[in-house]
Amino acid sequence: MRQLGIGELARRVGMRPSGLRYYESVGLLPSAERAAGRRVYPVATVRRIALIKMAQRAGFTLAExxxxxxTDGDRGTTRQWRALxxxxxxxxxxxxRQTQMLRDAVADCLACGCMNFDTCGLLAEDGPGAAQPRG
Amino acid sequence: MRQLGIGELARRVGMRPSGLRYYESVGLLPSAERAAGRRVYPVATVRRIALIKMAQRAGFTLAExxxxxxTDGDRGTTRQWRALxxxxxxxxxxxxRQTQMLRDAVADCLACGCMNFDTCGLLAEDGPGAAQPRG
DNA sequence: CCTTGACCTCAAGTGCGCTTGAACCAGGAG
DNA sequence: CTCCTGGTTCAAGCGCACTTGAGGTCAAGG
Structure with missing residues (x-):
């Protein structure tokens, strides 16, 4: 099966068809080829969506x-891409780094047996929570 | 200055007063002590909010x-905390791990000079985008 | 033939995480 | 005393990322 219907693709990437149509509508996925009016996706789309989801979890907006x-190969667009x-x-x-600190803090706090993450002794002044907020 | 007004606190953590009031309204911050009707925060609140923001960026919802x-020291709550x-x-x-893969992918792709992240040769079948989506 | 089910479009709705607006109050400077 | 700044409450609004609903098309199966 080299081509996927929208339902099949949605199943594979853990989304609903509506989500994929939405991605298309905002230009995140190219307008899919149609067969008898229905969207048909190349298998590679699974990869593209996995990439999208990863970036999304890392805090990028869909627009970003x-x-x-x-980047369609145009030099201007490529420059933009590099800048971004x-x-x-x-x-x-x-x-x-921050996520690792949070992870370690949660782990240490579990290990230390304290009652409360917020007031845990292990997370004192120099702990992860002490990180300066990025203005 | 051991105590902060809402404006000062907001400035320090990079939020607006309305955001802090919202946090209080959803129970993310304890109801602040009042002086002449105004909220007054201990400096430690800066730390708590930094922690909140970190967890948030790591994909936790405010409810989580x-x-x-x-955890107020109650055994049941503590058990819940440990479970969560x-x-x-x-x-x-x-x-x-995924964020690191994304980071490396972006870096490699910049280094390789290709035009397009999505189709970059460095990100082939075994690349980060090939990671299985989690359910 | 008729139903079933997966797909289509388009508009409206949802949930989260705040922000904004209206209306009010309190303390300090001029 | 008056104004300004910065706080208060409460309800409504907003942007993002989707989802849902209404109403329709089409192909396969009983």
Whole structure:
């Protein structure tokens, strides 16, 4: 099966057909080829959607993801893509560090047996919560 | 200055007063002490909010964060907290791994000079986008 | 033939996480 | 005393990311 109907694709990526139509409507997915009026997707779309979902979980908006994905080979667009990607890298790095701190904090707090994450001794002044908010 | 007004606190954590009032209204912040009818916060609130924002960026909903933070020392609540925290740890781990893959993918793609993230050769079948979607 | 079910479009609705607006109050500067 | 700043409440509004509902098409199966 090299081509997928919208229902099948939705099942594979854990979305509903309506979500895929929505993605198409906002330009996140290219307008799918139609067979007898129905959308037909190449299997590669599964990958593209997995990428979208990953970026989304990392805090990118759909508009940003669209900007990252929508480079049609035009030099101007490519420059835009590079600018966006470059600007996003440090954000992603910071984000990963912070998430790791949060993870470690939750783990340590579980291990320490305290009652309350917020007041846990392990999370004192120099802990992850002490990180400066990014203005 | 050991106590903060709502405006000052908002400034420090990069939110608006309305956001802090909202947090209070949904039980994410304890009802602040009042001085002449105005909310007055201990400096420690800055830390609590930093923690909230971190958890939020890691994909927790405000309701989940409230559940994680709201342990008043009661044994039942503590058990709940441990259950939630334990259930969240693997999620957090997976999330960190995926975000790192995304980060590396963006970085590699920038380095490779290709035109398009989606079709970049570096992101082939075994790349990050090939990760199975989680249900 | 008729139903079933998956698909179509388009408009309206939903839930989350806040923000905004209206109407009011309190303290300090001029 | 008056104005300004910055706070108060409450209800309504907003943007994002979808979902739902109404109303229709089409192909296969009983």
């Amino acid at each position: 993801i669209r900007a990252l994905l929508d 990607a470059e600007s996003k890298l440090p954000e992603l790095d910071l984000f990963i | 964060i409230r559940a994680l933070l709201d 925290a334990e259930s969240k740890l693997p999620e957090l781990d997976l999330f960190i």
